[in-house]
Amino acid sequence: MTHSTTRRAMLRGSVATAVLATAGTAAAGTAHAERQGSGPNIGILLYDGYSLLDPTGPAEVLSRLPGAKVTMIAERRGPVRTDTGDVAVVADRSIDEVGALDVLLVPGAGNRGTIAAMGNQVLLDWIRRIHRHSRWTTSVCTGSLVLASAGLLDGREATTYWASADYLESRFDVTYRPERYVRSGKIITAAGVSAGVDMALHLASLIAGDTVAKAIQLAVEYDPQPPFDSGNAAHADPRLKELALRLLAESQV
Numbered sequence: 184m185t186h187s188t189t190r191r192a193m194l195r196g197s198v199a200t201a202v203l204a205t206a207g208t209a210a211a212g213t214a215h216a217e218r219q220g221s222g223p224n225i226g227i228l229l230y231d232g233y234s235l236l237d238p239t240g241p242a243e244v245l246s247r248l249p250g251a252k253v254t255m256i257a258e259r260r261g262p263v264r265t266d267t268g269d270v271a272v273v274a275d276r277s278i279d280e281v282g283a284l285d286v287l288l289v290p291g292a293g294n295r296g297t298i299a300a301m302g303n304q305v306l307l308d309w310i311r312r313i314h315r316h317s318r319w320t321t322s323v324c325t326g327s328l329v330l331a332s333a334g335l336l337d338g339r340e341a342t343t344y345w346a347s348a349d350y351l352e353s354r355f356d357v358t359y360r361p362e363r364y365v366r367s368g369k370i371i372t373a374a375g376v377s378a379g380v381d382m383a384l385h386l387a388s389l390i391a392g393d394t395v396a397k398a399i400q401l402a403v404e405y406d407p408q409p410p411f412d413s414g415n416a417a418h419a420d421p422r423l424k425e426l427a428l429r430l431l432a433e434s435q436v
Contacts, residue, residue, distance in 0.1 A: 222250025223285040223318070223390055229255055229263040229274050230306060232296020232435070236376050237323040238272065241288055241383035247399045248391055256281050258305065266293035268436035278309045286386070287313045291324025291344060291376070293435040301332040311335070319386060320370050323379035327372040331355040339367040344375040345416035346428060361417060377414075380405060 225245050227238045238255065246253045257263050257274035264271045289310065291297060300306055310333045314320045322330050327343040328351060330336050340358045342365045343351050352359045364373045364382035373382035384405070388396035413419060419427075 222248055222252070224283075225251055225253045225286040225288070226256045226276075226281055226284040226313070227253065227288045228278075228290065228306070228310070229257040229272060230292070230296060230300045230303070231263060232266045232292040232299065233263070233290045234292055234324060234376055235265045235267075235270055235272075237290030237292075237326065237379055238288065240377065240380040241321075241323065241386075243403055244380060244383035244387060244399055244405075245286070245288075247402055248387055249395070254281070266296055266435045278306070281313070283316055284313050285318045286390075287317050287320045289320075289322045289326035289329050290379070291322070291326040291328075293431065295435065297325040297328055300329045307333040318369065319389070321372070321382060321386065323373045323382065324375045327351060327357075328354075330370070330372070331357055335370060336367075336372075339370065341365055341367060341370070341372040342374045342378075343372065346424075 223245075225248075227242055229238060242253050242255075245251060254276050255263075255272055255274045256276045256278060258278055260274055260277050262271035262273050287310070292300065306329075310320075310330070314333070314335055320330070320335065324344045325347050327336065327341050328347060331341070331351065331354070337356045340360050341351065342348075342360050342362050345361070348359045348361070351357050362374065363378045364371055364385055366385075371382055371386060373379045384396050384400055387399055413423065416424065
C-alpha cells in the first residue's frame with residue numbers, strides 16, 4: 184500500500200469516526216431535550232444593512248444550547264442583505280408572527296442600517312413588546328444604539344462599537360463601558376462584531392451553566408489566536424483607527 188493510499192484511508196477513518204461520534208452525540212442530545220422539555224426560544228432580528236457576524240456568530244453558539252430554537256426574524260420573511268450587500272441571511276419569520284421570545288438579539292450595522300433601524304418605529308415597538316417578557320435582551324455592536332432608541336438602556340451601563348461610544352453616551356442616558364460585553368439586569372450588550380461570540384458564550388453560561396458553555400466553546404473550537412494584537416481600540420493609534428473606519432465605509436453599500 185502506498186503512502187498516499189494509507190493517508191487517504193486514515194483520513195476516511197477519521198472522518199467516519201467524527202461523523203459517527205457527532206451522530207451519537209446528536210441523538211443523545213435529542214433524547215435529553217425530549218426528557219427535559221424544550222430549551223430557550225431565541226430570536227435574532229435582521230434588518231437591512233446589518234453586519235454579517237453580528238447575528239451569525241452568536242447564532243452558531245446559541246444554537247448549540249440543549250433544546251434551543253434559534254430563529255432569524257425580520258419585518259418580512261425572506262433574505263435580508265448585509266452592509267456590504269454581498270451576502271444575505273434568510274429570515275424565517277416576520278415580526279408580526281413572533282409575539283414572545285426567551286432571548287432577543289439585535290445586531291449592529293453600518294451607518295445606513297443603524298440609522299434606519301433607530302428610526303424605524305415598527306421595529307422599535309416590536310423590540311419593546313418582546314423585551315417586556317423576554318428572559319434576556321441582547322445586542323451586538325451598534326445594536327445597542329437600536330436598543331437605546333427603543334428606550335431600553337435608559338440609566339444603564341452598556342457597550343457598543345468603539346467608534347460609536349461617544350455618540351451612545353451623548354445621545355442617550357447611557358454610561359458606556361469599554362468591555363467585550365456588559366450585563367445590566369436582563370440586558371446584555373456586546374462590543375463590535377466579533378464580541379458577539381464572547382457575549383453569546385456568557386449568555387450560554389447564564390442559561391445552561393458554565394460546563395455547557397465551555398463545551399460549546401470547545402465544540403465550535405473558539406480559541407482566538409489572531410496574527411495581530413490590533414483589535415483593541417484603546418491601544419490603537421489614530422492612523423490605524425482612521426484606516427479601519429475608512430475600510431468599513433468603503434466596503435458598505
